[in-house]
Amino acid sequence: MSPGLQRPSQQRVEGKCLDAKMVKFEVWDDANSRWAEASWTLNRDGTLTAKWSSGGNVTTGVLEKEP
Numbered sequence: 001m002s003p004g005l006q007r008p009s010q011q012r013v014e015g016k017c018l019d020a021k022m023v024k025f026e027v028w029d030d031a032n033s034r035w036a037e038a039s040w041t042l043n044r045d046g047t048l049t050a051k052w053s054s055g056g057n058v059t060t061g062v063l064e065k066e067p
Contacts, residue, residue: 038053
């Protein structure tokens with residue numbers, strides 16, 4: 001497993017609403033270092049875009065509404 005994706009032994013999560021359509025979360029490890037960052041954005045077409053970054057790794061995805 002990539003070091004950026006391993007779960008720290010303790011976590012503190014801080015979230016912020018950046019505007020009406022975007023939420024950002026920062027995950028801190030037990031050494032009080034930022035371990036990961038995630039954001040969710042609601043798009044005009046109703047999809048939800050997600051981004052997760054940790055340890056130099058970045059993962060993105062899009063969730064679509066069911067028909």
